[in-house]
Amino acid sequence: MKFVTMKNGKELQIRRATEDDAECMARFKAGISGESDFLSYGENEIVISAETERDMIRAHNETDNSVVFIALLDGEIAGFVNFRGGARLRKRHEGEMGISVRQKYWGLGIGNQLMDVLIDWARETKIIRKINLLTRADNETAIRLYEKFGFQKEGLITRDLYIKGIFYDAFIMGLPVDN
Ligand SMILES: CC(C)(COP(=O)(O)OP(=O)(O)OC[C@H]1O[C@@H](n2cnc3c(N)ncnc32)[C@H](O)[C@@H]1OP(=O)(O)O)[C@@H](O)C(=O)NCCC(=O)NCCS
Incomplete structure (x- = not known):
C-alpha cells in the first residue's frame, strides 16, 4: 500500500484490488x-x-504473476494498472500491462505513480522478466510516459484498431525486468 500527496493536494492511495472493489471497478x-x-x-x-x-x-489474484493495482482518490477509483502474466512455464516470465486514469484526474501524476508501483511489484516477484504493452501509435502522452520508465518500441502493428471508419496503428512496447 502506498500513499502519495497529489499535485492538487489530495491524498492518493494505491493498493492491490480485491474482489470487494468489483463494484467500484465497474x-x-x-x-x-x-x-x-x-x-x-x-x-x-x-x-x-x-x-x-x-x-x-479474482483471475489476476489467483496467480503469482498477475496483479491489479488501483489508485483511490476520495474513495473512488481514479486509475488502475494491471499485468497479466503468461500461464505456461515458458511464458510465465512475461505478460501484458494496461493502464488508465479517469479523465478528470489526468496530469496529476497518477499515471507515473501507477507505473512505478507496477514495475516495483514486477521486480519483487522474481518471476516477471518482461513487461509488454500495446498502445495506439498516436497516443503521445502514454508513449512518453512509457519511455520515461524505460519501455522501448519493439514493433508496429498496422490497423490494430478500427474506430468510426478509421484504422489506427499500434506500437508494441516492452521493458525487460532485471534485478
Ligand atoms: C496515459 C494516462 C494513463 C496517463 O495518466 P495521467 O495520470 O494523466 O499521467 P501523469 O499525470 O502521471 O502524467 C504522465 C505524463 O503525461 C503528461 N500529461 C498528462 N496529461 C497530459 C495532457 N492532457 N496533455 C499533455 N501531457 C499530459 C504529463 O505531463 C506527464 O509527463 P511527465 O511524467 O513528464 O510529467 C492517461 O492519460 C489515460 O488514462 N489516458 C487514457 C487511456 C490510455 O491512453 N491508456 C493507455 C493506453 S495504452
Whole structure:
C-alpha cells in the first residue's frame, strides 16, 4: 500500500484490488470507456458489471504473476494498472500491462505513480522478466510516459484498431525486468 500527496493536494492511495472493489471497478471502467478513444473498447461496447470485474480481479489474484493495482482518490477509483502474466512455464516470465486514469484526474501524476508501483511489484516477484504493452501509435502522452520508465518500441502493428471508419496503428512496447 502506498500513499502519495497529489499535485492538487489530495491524498492518493494505491493498493492491490480485491474482489470487494468489483463494484467500484465497474463504475471506473464504465467511466473511462466513454472518455478515451485510446482504449481497445468504446462506450457500451463491452459488458461491464460487478460480476465481470469480480471475475477479472479474482483471475489476476489467483496467480503469482498477475496483479491489479488501483489508485483511490476520495474513495473512488481514479486509475488502475494491471499485468497479466503468461500461464505456461515458458511464458510465465512475461505478460501484458494496461493502464488508465479517469479523465478528470489526468496530469496529476497518477499515471507515473501507477507505473512505478507496477514495475516495483514486477521486480519483487522474481518471476516477471518482461513487461509488454500495446498502445495506439498516436497516443503521445502514454508513449512518453512509457519511455520515461524505460519501455522501448519493439514493433508496429498496422490497423490494430478500427474506430468510426478509421484504422489506427499500434506500437508494441516492452521493458525487460532485471534485478
Ligand atoms: C496515459 C494516462 C494513463 C496517463 O495518466 P495521467 O495520470 O494523466 O499521467 P501523469 O499525470 O502521471 O502524467 C504522465 C505524463 O503525461 C503528461 N500529461 C498528462 N496529461 C497530459 C495532457 N492532457 N496533455 C499533455 N501531457 C499530459 C504529463 O505531463 C506527464 O509527463 P511527465 O511524467 O513528464 O510529467 C492517461 O492519460 C489515460 O488514462 N489516458 C487514457 C487511456 C490510455 O491512453 N491508456 C493507455 C493506453 S495504452
